[in-house]
Amino acid sequence: MKKPPTPSPLRAMIGATVSARLDANPAITRIATDKIDAFRYPDFLSDAECRTLVALIDKGRRPSTLLSAAHDPNFRTSESCDLERFAPEVRAIDERIAETLGIAPENGETMQGQRYAPGQQFRAHHDYFHQGEPYWEDVTRQGGQRTWTAMIFLNTVAEGGATWFPQAGMRAKPVKRMLLIWNNMGADGGPNPLTLHEGMAVVEGTKYIVTKWFREGIWYRVR
Numbered sequence: 001m002k003k004p005p006t007p008s009p010l011r012a013m014i015g016a017t018v019s020a021r022l023d024a025n026p027a028i029t030r031i032a033t034d035k036i037d038a039f040r041y042p043d044f045l046s047d048a049e050c051r052t053l054v055a056l057i058d059k060g061r062r063p064s065t066l067l068s069a070a071h072d073p074n075f076r077t078s079e080s081c082d083l084e085r086f087a088p089e090v091r092a093i094d095e096r097i098a099e100t101l102g103i104a105p106e107n108g109e110t111m112q113g114q115r116y117a118p119g120q121q122f123r124a125h126h127d128y129f130h131q132g133e134p135y136w137e138d139v140t141r142q143g144g145q146r147t148w149t150a151m152i153f154l155n156t157v158a159e160g161g162a163t164w165f166p167q168a169g170m171r172a173k174p175v176k177r178m179l180l181i182w183n184n185m186g187a188d189g190g191p192n193p194l195t196l197h198e199g200m201a202v203v204e205g206t207k208y209i210v211t212k213w214f215r216e217g218i219w220y221r222v223r
Ligand SMILES: O=C(O)CCC(=O)C(=O)O
Pocket: 114, 122, 127, 161, 162, 163, 164, 197, 198, 199, 200, 209, 211
């Protein structure tokens, strides 16, 4: 049986600290909803950086996977690639994201690129881990719960492909260079179910994004 979500003082503190830092950044706008802490940062990347990441995704893409078995084969139909963390052009962007949020780069998972062709999607899901799932033991050993998500749109999509938060009443259209940031935890540091979100099917064009998930603890250790 799934255990109910647990509050966490550490994650509550991370939520408050990162939110305050983002609120204080004049380049960043808080998205108007009282359901989740979510922010947009237009023009976070340059066109050249977007081009570089798109080329890396095209080179490394393979079918996307899921942590839990989904009953629906169409649940996540995109392609993904783990971007090489210490390639200089990737590392610079990776560390700029961490610096923007004020979270140590070590707490961040390796940036993942995703590509959606027309008809491809990522159905409604939570980014946080569900306590009690078979993967939970591994999660606690490698950085613990996911706290914040940072996602960058690398191109503007002709039609479709929005990131939709049905329960928070929020929808972000893919706009090139824009960084979207949200906290997957609530004020008490427990998972916030209202962060449920979907990468809507692309209708026309191809959608490229990078996603970076931050953990409550250290995810990456130099071995
Ligand atoms: O493609 C999107 O808009 C959403 C992607 C997403 O939810 C994820 O990578 O966790």
